Amino acid sequence: MKSKLALIFLITFGLTSLGNFLFIPPTAAAIELVKSKDFGTIYYLDSRGLRHPFPNQATYESWYGKDFSRVVTVANEFLANFPLGKNITIRPGTFLVKVRTAPQVYAVEQGGVLREIKDEGIAEAIYGQNWAQRIVDVPDIFFGNYILGAPIIHDYTVPDGILFYDQSAKKYYYKNNGVLQSFASEDAMSKNNLRLNDAVKSGRSFFVRERPIAGLDKNIFNPIATAISDQRDCENKKLKAAMIFVADKNYEASELEKIELIKKELPDRFSWATDGLAEIDASYPIIILLNDGYLLTKRNDGTMEVKNELINTFFDNNPDLFDFIFVWTNFKVPADKTNEIAHFVPITNKWEGVNKPMLDRSQVYGSFGKLKGVMMMNNINNYEISETSKLNETLNIVLHEILHQWAAYIEFINEAGQKSKALLRPEDFSHWSNYLGLISPVGGLGWVEAGNGTFISSLAQQADTNLRKYSKLDLYLMGLIPKQLMTDVFYINPEPAGALGNLILGQLKKVTIDQIIKASGEVKCSID
Numbered sequence: 298m299k300s301k302l303a304l305i306f307l308i309t310f311g312l313t314s315l316g317n318f319l320f321i322p323p324t325a326a327a328i329e330l331v332k333s334k335d336f337g338t339i340y341y342l343d344s345r346g347l348r349h350p351f352p353n354q355a356t357y358e359s360w361y362g363k364d365f366s367r368v369v370t371v372a373n374e375f376l377a378n379f380p381l382g383k384n385i386t387i388r389p390g391t392f393l394v395k396v397r398t399a400p401q402v403y404a405v406e407q408g409g410v411l412r413e414i415k416d417e418g419i420a421e422a423i424y425g426q427n428w429a430q431r432i433v434d435v436p437d438i439f440f441g442n443y444i445l446g447a448p449i450i451h452d453y454t455v456p457d458g459i460l461f462y463d464q465s466a467k468k469y470y471y472k473n474n475g476v477l478q479s480f481a482s483e484d485a486m487s488k489n490n491l492r493l494n495d496a497v498k499s500g501r502s503f504f505v506r507e508r509p510i511a512g513l514d515k516n517i518f519n520p521i522a523t524a525i526s527d528q529r530d531c532e533n534k535k536l537k538a539a540m541i542f543v544a545d546k547n548y549e550a551s552e553l554e555k556i557e558l559i560k561k562e563l564p565d566r567f568s569w570a571t572d573g574l575a576e577i578d579a580s581y582p583i584i585i586l587l588n589d590g591y592l593l594t595k596r597n598d599g600t601m602e603v604k605n606e607l608i609n610t611f612f613d614n615n616p617d618l619f620d621f622i623f624v625w626t627n628f629k630v631p632a633d634k635t636n637e638i639a640h641f642v643p644i645t646n647k648w649e650g651v652n653k654p655m656l657d658r659s660q661v662y663g664s665f666g667k668l669k670g671v672m673m674m675n676n677i678n679n680y681e682i683s684e685t686s687k688l689n690e691t692l693n694i695v696l697h698e699i700l701h702q703w704a705a706y707i708e709f710i711n712e713a714g715q716k717s718k719a720l721l722r723p724e725d726f727s728h729w730s731n732y733l734g735l736i737s738p739v740g741g742l743g744w745v746e747a748g749n750g751t752f753i754s755s756l757a758q759q760a761d762t763n764l765r766k767y768s769k770l771d772l773y774l775m776g777l778i779p780k781q782l783m784t785d786v787f788y789i790n791p792e793p794a795g796a797l798g799n800l801i802l803g804q805l806k807k808v809t810i811d812q813i814i815k816a817s818g819e820v821k822c823s824i825d
Contacts, residue, residue: 330361330368333376339368340376341520347382349521352442355433359388360520361490384442385520389458391495393424393431396440402432403443404456407473408524410446412456422452423497444524455499457525460486462496469496471510471517472503474525475660481509488513504661507606508591516613528617528666529645529657531822533703533776536577536620538563541611542677543586545593545601545628552627552677556583559682559691566692567699570738570766574777577699581619584611600629605662608671612663621699623672630675638679639694641701642671650820651774652706672698689763697738700767703774705729705739709812716816719788720808732803734787735768744789750802752789757799773810776820783810 331348332339339357340348351357361367386409387394394411395402402420403411414420420428435443449456461472469486470477480486486493489510510517540560542553560579567577586592586607594602603624611622632640645666646656659666672695674680682688705728711717722728722740729740736743736756743755756762770786772778789803796802 328369331371331376332368333373334370335373339365340379341385342379343382343521345382346379348376348379349382349385351385352439353436355392355435356385356387359391360385360518362492382521384439386442387433387435388520389456390460390491390497391431392433393420393428394433394435394443396437397434398437404449405443405458406446406456406525407458407522409443410524411443412446413448415448415450419449419452419454423449423455423499425498446524453501455497455501455503460491460493460496462498464498464500469493470505471514472497473516474665475503476506477503478506479509481511485510485512489517491517506609507604508610525665527657528664529647529659530667531647531776532620534575536567536575537581537618538577538579538621538623539581539611539615539619540579540583540623540625541586541607542583542625542627543588543592543603543607544626545588547587548585548627553583553585555677555680555682556625558688559680559695562688562692563695567696570696571772571775571777572766574772575775577621581615584615586610596631598631600631601626602631603673608668609661609663617664617667619667620669621672621702622668622670623674623695623698625674625677627677630673632673632675639672639674639698641698642673643702644668644670646702647823648703648776648820649823650707650814650818651703652708652817653703655823670698670702674698686761686763689761693738693763693765696765696767700737700739700771700775701727703776704737704771705774707774707813708816709808710815711812719806720786730788732789732791734789734805735770736765737768737771738765739771741768744787744801746805747800750792750804752801752803752805754799774820776822780810780814780819785809786813 329342330339331342339351341351342348387405389405389407393402393404393414401413403413405411424431455461455472457473457475459472461470461477462468463470463477468479470479471489471491540556542548542556560583563579564577567575592604592607592610594604596602603626607624608622632638643653643656644658644662644664645668646653657666659668662668662671674695680691682691705721706726707720708716708718709720711719718726720730720733722730729735729737731740731742732744733741734744735741742757744752745755747753767775769778769783773780773783786808788806788808789801790806791801791803
């Protein structure tokens with residue numbers, strides 16, 4: 298970036314002495330719009346060193362209105378240093394568009410996505426009686442700059458990328474990706490080049506972020522923003538994780554050091570647990586966030602509850618590249634009053650055969666679908682990692698929460714032809730049963746036959762019971778091994794029912810992979 302700015306100043310200031318064009322001395326931050334001294338096209342300079350043409354006046358005015366004061370006139374030699382990028386498209390939430398040779402009218406969303414408004418009644422319901430005055434023609438030659446999206450067939454389908462006025466709350470919001478975010482003031486709207494007369498007035502309800510927009514927001518004013526699309530995937534082999542450390546007021550260096558050690562050890566432990574079939578990249582720096590009034594809620598019992606605004610705030614300034622986000626705190630959370638040290642928050646899912654619904658809650662967390670889950674690890678001071686055995690215990694909890702993206706939720710068809718949850722812990726049906734013959738971070742005690750109808754827990758025989766790999770069944774549910782490599786799973790019907798201990802009496806029950814598939818379907822990535 299420094300070299301590019303140096304180039305800008307070298308060229309511009311060097312050419313002022315020629316006296317053959319108008320030069321407006323800019324600051325580094327103001328060099329955004331340029332035009333040649335020889336022709337009228339205005340270009341937007343992006344941070345990558347590309348220049349993007351505004352193809353016509355309507356497109357320019359949709360972003361900057363009739364304000365041309367920021368346009369710097371430069372020599373052609375200056376422009377030659379910036380390769381051409383894609384054309385700018387009409388700003389969402391300003392004009393409706395059509396081409397001269399066709400009657401269809403479109404709303405514009407981020408990235409130049411066009412959504413045809415199917416009839417005049419819908420247009421009037423969304424944009425008001427004067428909706429037709431918003432229409433501008435896009436020359437046929439520039440129609441290819443746009444992307445055709447899903448048509449708007451209901452009047453409650455308010456497009457994204459707009460200034461939204463909630464008539465009941467009497468407040469202005471920015472709506473994008475199905476979420477509203479309020480403005481702290483009219484000045485904040487002005488800084489994002491939003492005009493009050495462009496606002497869509499509606500009483501429709503949407504999810505509302507708590508943090509208001511206080512000034513210029515690169516996620517709102519971005520002429521080269523790409524189209525929003527469903528980024529959900531079935532990535533299972535090359536995962537990425539980020540870690541957030543949120544504190545109420547302050548934190549100790551020792552607390553951060555604990556998280557750093559867990560972060561450092563996680564990749565090797567995850568690779569070990571998956572037999573090298575998958576990896577997790579945890580190299581992204583820990584993001585430290587102090588509560589500013591929007592991240593936490595204090596409860597009457599003295600605990601602090603983490604809001605999902607925390608994850609939205611993370612994505613305000615960090616890329617949407619992560620499959621998982623771990624959240625650590627240094628204060629008491631509601632879970633401290635239960636036996637739950639950590640818990641998994643599902644965000645998206647595209648896997649079939651794991652007995653979990655297709656899911657996409659990413660919008661309310663600020664992701665476009667890449668994020669699969671949030672691990673609420675809670676108070677870092679509840680974890681002791683100074684000894685190897687204690688570190689193993691912590692890492693086992695981390696592996697446990699990751700695995701909840703895929704396991705343990707499956708059913709099988711039993712001998713009576715009915716669906717059975719016997720592989721699952723009856724308290725919640727989201728962990729492996731204590732009577733299962735496998736060992737996994739999410740349950741199972743690894744029972745083996747000891748003769749005379751008795752079974753002994755192999756987990757109890759381990760020197761360190763927190764060193765638990767993912768079982769074969771886990772690896773199958775993660776999509777890491779095919780069904781052909783699956784062996785039978787078995788569980789014990791203890792005698793008497795509910796018997797505890799490392800040696801129990803019971804009856805062995807086998808379950809085949811075919812019984813599991815018949816009940817829960819075959820594990821595969823959804824094509825929907």
